[in-house]
Amino acid sequence: MTLGTTLFATLASRNFSRLQTEIGTLQARIASEVRDPRPSADPTRAVQLSAAKEMEATLGRYGANASSAADRLAHADVALGEVAARMRELKDVVLQAGNPTLSDEGRAGLRIVAESAREALFALANRKDAMGQGLFAGYAAGPAFVKEGDTVRFAGNDGQPVAQLSETLRVATSLGGAEVFMAVPTEAGPRSVFELADDLVATLSVPLAHSSPQRTAEDTARLSLAAPPAPATVRFTLTGPGGSVEIEQRLPGSALAAINAASPQTGVTATEEPDGTLVLGAVGRITVSDMSRSDDPRDVLATFTSADDKGGWIMPARFDAASLTDAFDAAVSHMAEQRARAGALAASVDTQADAIRTRQTRIATAIGGLEDLDVAEAVTRLQQLLLTQEAAQQTYVKIANRSLFDYLR
Template sequence: MRVSTTQIFRNGIGAIQDNQQGLARTQLQLGTGKRILSPSDDPSGAVQALQFRSSVEKTEQYQRNGNIVEQRLRLSETILTSVGEGLQRVRELAVQGNNGSQTNETRRYIAGEIRQILDELVQLSNTRDANGEYIYAGLTSLTQPFSPGAGGEVFYNGDDGQRRLQISPVRQLAIGDSGQAVFMDIPTGNGTFVVRDDPGNTGGGVIDAGSVIDFNAWQADTYTISFSEVGGELFYEVSGGGLPPVSTPFVEGEAIRFAGIETRIQGTPADGDSFTLSPSENQDLFATYRQLAEALEAPVTDTPSRARLNNAVNRALVNLDQALGNILDTRASVGSRLKTVENQRNINEDVLLQLRTTLSEIEDLDYAEAISRFNLQQTALQAAQQSYVQVQRLSLFNFI
């Protein structure tokens, strides 16, 4: 077989180029630290690496979501702590203002402090996060949730939704609570029923919050305790809920029981005075503050006005207790979610470590093997180059 000089040169150049190509690929592997530079290097491994890389990116996003949830919940916890402290202070002021040693002037000072705490509450309820979103607006996070009205009332402009973020493939977590649930939907009275004195009462009767002694016998209806004087003796009669009319002598501080509930009245009601007991309704915390301040601002000049103050403050105290319980329940929920985030982040970290380890085994380079291969390829390239130079000299023209 005849081998031409051109073919010899072509074979030599081809060997050099093959060695250069292999050396360049090894150099690129050493530079990137990756064994698979293109899918053709290892089709099966490339597919597996793509799947694991996608899982890593998703898990990292879950971690970022967890950070967002934690930041929002910690901000909410701080706000709720301040609200709770304000509630405790208002309760102290209510007890202080209900003391008989207070004058109309000192009660107005107390009411002024309550109104300042009310203004602070409005500011706290309109808190924004670092992104400028209102944390108590529900799903309408760009809308200011609470706005004062002309009459002193506070309106809620948000909704009752909760934004949720995915922190794992199977778990979503609420990043906050709606202002409706935190500040607005607070039951009045003892949570089952609320007591009220008639504004036209002329006696000194003061009714307590009452309690349920038999839930099976309780019927959610409006009941009225009416007082009448007969022959110089004071009697009361309970009406409503289908109860038969029974006139009973009144004894101050003695329990008045009916329909599975009981209440007590201190002081002496006047003939024609009455008190109502009706099922609890929701009332916002702002209204509770405002009503308490208004009650303390009203002048006390006689026994009936003193009784109205005492009844209003007693009603405000049980409403404050309901609000404080709601705030504490919300804080407990926030704390539970924070613990959930912490646990899930630890789980995600373990998952990330496993995924990255497996991904490294698939696509990362074995440096010891690559360096040995690099040295071998470099030697082979040098040998090919030297061989080509020697073969290039094999020409008859060199002997002419």
């Protein structure tokens, strides 16, 4: 092939352009201190870098989940702390209500405090996090608790939101509303905090405020059981000179037969008047106590009077000051336990967040090692390219300036 002046110039121009492009690219790499990102430059490094960046993105999601979980659990902890404070406030009301010298005005003031605490409990049970999601509603979109007449119903579900904090670790970000508010372990079985609050308000209101869980008379007494709105079973303890027996009677109906059947154990006999009132007789003291009814009313269950018209209303045994105190003690302990559970979850999230940050630091170091440019090596290579460019340009100038006459001399 004949090498003409035109072809020589074209080839030289291409080489100069390639050199200039490589020099410019290397200068840009030195300025940014980043290696060539193209997979063709180093396929093995490109695969490692892709995997590292994918892990970096995954850890970023785990970190965001940890932050969200920590915020949600912090809201739950604050709410549970306020719930515990309200339960202690209600317990204090129970203790004050047990004062035998308490006036009707004082009782009315305590009732206002109890009603306010009950409303605060309802609001706290429906507390939401920063995203507007109920803290105790599970996966339900609406409120966790709703009012239906005089009762409060759990309207959430048993789902428990969780946060993915690693490839294998999922941590709950809240507690179940039903377990927190509807399952206080009392001697009478699981009760809701709202039921306990309603019981306390009822004891501070007429007629329960003027009732007693136990009535006593000497030799003779009159017992009239309150009629329930629907069939129900009443139970109470009858104590006479001979001992105590639990009486059970289905209402509507008369407890006459049940009382007389137990007469050998109690020493108490009964007769019935036309209006259904039972006249109890014994040689000694007669006591009726521990009364309850299957429909759990917040109302008077019976009237008990002695021969000299002393006595009065009998209320369910669960409204006794000692029973209420025990119930609210259980509620305070229950809330402390629930708050401890939330704290344990928050501690787990914090620990995992620290682990995520450590992993992010390590993966960032690995990515830096794959991406960062060896500046000293790059500068040496740049100097070589500049020297090569300068030599090539000088050579080109010498050759390009020659003509045929120079070769014929």
